[in-house]
Amino acid sequence: DAGVIQSPRHEVTEMGQEVTLRCKPISGHDYLFWYRQTMMRGLELLIYFNNNVPIDDSGMPEDRFSAKMPNASFSTLKIQPSEPRDSAVYFCASSKRYEQFFGPGTRLTVL
Amino acid sequence: AQSVAQPEDQVNVAEGNPLTVKCTYSVSGNPYLFWYVQYPNRGLQFLLKYITGDNLVKGSYGFEAEFNKSQTSFHLKKPSALVSDSALYFCAVRVAIPGYSTLTFGKGTMLLVSP
Numbered sequence: 001d002a003g004v005i006q007s008p009r010h011e012v013t014e015m016g017q018e019v020t021l022r023c024k025p026i027s028g029h030d031y032l033f034w035y036r037q038t039m040m041r042g043l044e045l046l047i048y049f050n051n052n053v054p055i056d057d058s059g060m061p062e063d064r065f066s067a068k069m070p071n072a073s074f075s076t077l078k079i080q081p082s083e084p085r086d087s088a089v090y091f092c093a094s095s096k097r098y099e100q101f102f103g104p105g106t107r108l109t110v111l
Numbered sequence: 112a113q114s115v116a117q118p119e120d121q122v123n124v125a126e127g128n129p130l131t132v133k134c135t136y137s138v139s140g141n142p143y144l145f146w147y148v149q150y151p152n153r154g155l156q157f158l159l160k161y162i163t164g165d166n167l168v169k170g171s172y173g174f175e176a177e178f179n180k181s182q183t184s185f186h187l188k189k190p191s192a193l194v195s196d197s198a199l200y201f202c203a204v205r206v207a208i209p210g211y212s213t214l215t216f217g218k219g220t221m222l223l224v225s226p
Contacts, residue, residue, distance in 0.1 A: 042216065043155075050211065091155070095211075099145060102154035104154045
């Protein structure tokens with residue numbers, strides 16, 4: 001298996017622009033997670049899905065953030081409009097039962 | 112609420128020496144415990160987990176961890192450190208319940224192994 005796949009790996013955008021991050025989980029995993037990692041706040045859970053249904057989005061910082069999972073093999077995290085304080089590394093992870101498997105992350109820089 | 116404490120921001124050890132990275136946790140109920148490693152510009156990589164059974168669990172790359180319920184600890188250990196073990200290590204916990212529960216991560220401990 002190729003593991004969790006994320007794209008793009010790096011994204012540089014200007015304040016106010018829309019940003020879409022993409023994730024393909026490991027086949028057969030029915031849980032998908034979006035995390036954000038910053039030096040100041042560490043690793044934060046933003047939202048997670050079970051069988052494509054959002055279960056807990058209490059970590060989503062603002063209404064500017066939204067996430068979807070239209071099918072078992074694809075999820076997106078969208079930021080609209082983006083702000084400089086959104087600059088971080090965004091990770092997607094998937095799980096079947098116990099441990100989570102992480103993708104390589106998307107490093108987002110908002111200028 | 113559940114939490115994880117990694118009391119050391121950084122651990123320094125010489126190659127060939129044993130290493131310990133400390134982790135204590137707080138959870139309402141029985142815990143599932145995990146260790147992850149993150150190399151620069153990479154995602155978190157699963158090392159090992161404690162679910163139930165033997166308190167000493169062995170994982171990837173020669174790492175092991177001991178679950179101590181009375182001390183609510185899950186310290187990561189390796190008998191002989193390698194320079195290539197230098198990375199950021201995260202401990203994580205979630206409560207053992209039917210179904211799923213969210214994972215709480217510690218803030219991470221940087222391990223530096225000197226030649």
